[in-house]
Amino acid sequence: MKVKDSNYIRENKPLFKELVSELLKTYEYASVLVNDSFGMRYSVSKTGANVGEDDLYTAKGFVVKVYEGGCYAEYSGNEISKEEIKRILSFVKEELVTMGGSREKSKYPLPADETASFSKSTDYEIDPVAMGDEAIIAKLTEVHKKGMAYDERILNCGVMCAFQKYSKLFLSKNKDLEQNVMWSSGAIFVNSKRGDEVKEYYTSASVLGGMEILDTIFSRVEDASKVAIELLDSEPLKPGEYECVCDPQTTGMIVHEAFGHGVEMDMFVKDRALAKKYMGEYVASKLVTMHDGNAVNQTATYFFDDEGTVSSDTVIIDKGVLVSGISDLQSAMALGTKPTGNGRRESYKRKTYTRMTNTYFEPGTDKVEDMIASIKDGLLLENPESGMEDPKNWGIQCMVNIGREIKDGKLTGKIFSPIVLTGYVPDLLKSISMMSDVKELDGAGMCGKGYKEWVKVSDGGPYIKARIRLG
C-alpha cells in the first residue's frame, strides 16, 4: 500500500504558494520546504513500557529560504496564515537578511531551479496506526518475555520499535514536489551482569515500510540473549594489529564513519576533507565499490532532498578508485558540481548539510566460512557500538562490542570486549582482501554531523576481511 499524503500540507498548500510568490517579488530566489511528520516510539523492558511520539520524528512546520546579497538566509516557523505571511515577509526583510551585521558574506550563484513537479509515495505492508498500540505493545512484550526467560543471568531484555511517516512539500518558482514516506525500525538490548560490570548486546533491523519489521526483531531474540551471556566471559584485548573479518554491521560502520563522512562535499567547501585531493586515485582495494543513495529501499530512501533536489544513486568508490563525493545544493554551487540529492535537515528547524543516506559496499564473491578459514590468528568483529568521523585526516575511531578469536582458521569461542578500532582509513580499505557474496543494510540508528543534526541513515555491506589496528 502507498503512504498517504498530509492533510496539513494539502490544506495549507495555497498559503505556502502565496508565501513563495510574495517572496519572489523581492528576492531572486525563494523556496519553502513544508514538513508534516509523525513518529512513534514503543519500548518494553523489565522496568515497564513507554509509548509516545518522538520529538525527533514528530514535527509540523516549514522553512523559508531566500537569496539575498549573494548568499542565503532561512526562517523556520510553524505558524501559517494570511496574517502570518505578512509578518514573515516583514521579518525576512527587516531582521533576517540583516543578521550578521557588516561582516563579509560568502558569494553563491542562483540555483538552476529546473522545472519539476511530482507527488510520490513509498510502500508499506502493515500500517502501524492500523495495527494499533495494543498489538504493537503485545508483540514487544512477547519478545521481552522470551529474552528474559532465556537464562537466569539475563538482567534485562529491552525491546523497542519506532516508525516515522513523513510528508514533505517543496515549492520554488519552478518546483512543486511532494513525497510521502514511511520507515520502521526495531531493536533488542539484552543486559547481563558480572560483578559491577553490566554487559550489553544490541541487535536491530529496519525497513522502508511499516510494522512488518516486528517479525524480524522477534526472530533475533534468542541469538541476542545467547551473545549477552557469552559476553560475561569476555576479556580485554591485547592492543595490536590483527587480521579481522568484519560482520556486515561493522562493515557498515567503517563505510559510514571512516569513509562516508569524508566524502560529504560541504566538507570540501570548507577544505575539511582529505578526499578532495584523492579524486581519481586508489583509496581502497580493487574489491571495493561503494554507493550512497536511493538504489536500495531502506530508512533513508526518499524522492527529493530538503532543498528540492531529486535523489539519486551515487557511486563513490568504483573498484577501489574514489570517483565522486555526495553533495547538497549549496555545496555543489560553491564547487561547480552537480548536486546529488544529499541536502538533509534534522528537521524544518535546522540548516541543511550534506548528509549520507543509504551507504554501503557492494558484495564480493567469497563465502564467510572461507574468510574465517583463511585467518591464522585474528578476530571476527561484530556488533558495532559507535564511531566518529575524521574527514580531515582519515583517522578511524570505531567501537565494537565483540571480537571473536580466530586461531588456525577456526573460531575458538573466546570473546574480547570492548574493542576500539583505530588507524588510517586508506590503510584499512586497501587491506581488504576478501568480501562475502551477500550484503546487509541496517538503518535503525541515527547519524549526527559532529555531535548534532541527527538524521536517519542506513549502512552496511558484506563481510570483509581486512588488517586493522585494535585496542
Add this chain to the structure above:
Amino acid sequence: MRDYSKIMSSCGVTEYFVTETVTKSAQLFFIKKKLDMRRFENTAEAEIRVFKVFEDNGTKFKGSAGVIVNLTDSDEEVAKKVRSAFYGAGFVKNKFYEFAKAAQSPEIVMESDLNGIALSEIAVKFSDAIYEEDCDERAFINSLEIFVNEKKVHMVSSYGTDVSYVKRSVEGEFVAQCKEPNDVETYQNFEYDSLALKEIKTLVKETLSMTRDRARAEKMPKAGDYDIVLSDKYVPEIFVFYGTRASAGFIYPGYSEYSVGDNVQGEEVKGDKLNIRFAATAPFSYEGIPMKERPFIEEGVLKTIHGSERFSYYLGIEQIGSYEKLVLPAGSMAFDEMLNRPCLHVVNFSDFQMDPYDGHFKGEIRLAYLHDGKGNVEFVTGGSINGSIFDTQSDLKLSKETQKLANYEGPRAILLKGVAVAGE
C-alpha cells in the same frame, strides 16, 4: 496558555502533564571569515503526556503516552491526538506510582547578562570575539556555527503543577585548522548561559595552539599501560559514570547497586576522595520538580540518588528530579605536578566516551603530550586509550586548577593510573 483541562475533560483524561516551549533562535554560520548563512527559528510546541490508572489481575498500573502538538493547532486537532494517546496509555503496564509534589511559581527569568540584548546582536558579539583571536595565518578558524537561543517553558499538570521559566543560552562549535607542517584540524564545541566573551576567546586561543601542536605531531604512542592525564572538557565525561550509576532509572533495573552510604570508589582509596554536588541548570526539571544544589558524593561516599519521579517512587526515595550538572571542589595536585611525572596527557580525542554500564572509558587520540618526567615532551597522535573506571577510581588525582563548563564546575585535570593504550 491553552485551556488544557477542558480538552482533557472532553477526552476523559483525568491525569496529564503539559510542557509548552516557545523557542526563538538566531543562528550564524561562517566558513573561514565569511558569513555563509543566516537563520532564525521561531517555533511554539507542546508535549502532552496523559496517564491512565487501571487494574489488571488485581495489580494496579499507571500507563502513560505522549504526543507533540503545535501551539497553533486547533483544540479539535489536539483532542484527536490526546484521545489516541489515552487509548495507548491503557496498554502500558507500568507499576503504579505517585507523582512528585506539584510546584507552583510565577515565571522565573533566569538571571543572565544575555537578557535584554537582541539574540542576533549576541550572535554578532560572540562571532566578533571569536574572530578577534583568529589572527595567525598558520592556525585559523576554518568554520564556525553560533546558536543563540531563548526558550520560554511553561509546565502545567492536572495535579497542580504550574511553573514557567525563561532561559537564554549560547551554543555552537568551531573547527580550527593548521596547514603546516601537516594539514590538521581540531573540533571544538561550546555552551554558555552568559555573555562569556572572555571565556570563548580563551577557548579559541587554546584550541588554535593545540591545533598548531597537532600539525607537528606525527608519531603514535607505543602500545602499553600509561598514567593518563585528561583535561578540560574530557574531565566531566569521567564523572558521567557516577551520575548515571546513581540514577534511580539505573538502580531500579539492577544495572547499578549503588545505595546511599556506599563507598563508590571502593573501600581503600589511595588517591583523591570524590566530593561532588548536584547543581541545577534550570529552575525546574522536565517533570516540574524544583531543582537546587544538593550533596551527591562526599569523601567518596554516596549521599543522594536522583532520577525521574517514577523510578524514585519505586525505590521509595525522595523525588528530587534528574540532575546533569556536577560541581566539584579543587583537587589535591597541581596540574603542572601531574605533568612533571611520566604520563600521557591526551588533549584531543576524535570522540571520548564513558560507558556507565561496563565502566570503560575509551577514545582515539588526536593529540597527546607524552611527558617523560624529565621535562621532555613529545607530541603524539593516533592510537587509542581503553581504560576501566573500576581499575582506576581508587587512585585518581584531581587538579588544584578548576574550570567552569555548562554542566560542570570543578578540577581542570584528572590523573588516571595504568590505562591501556593501543599504539605502535
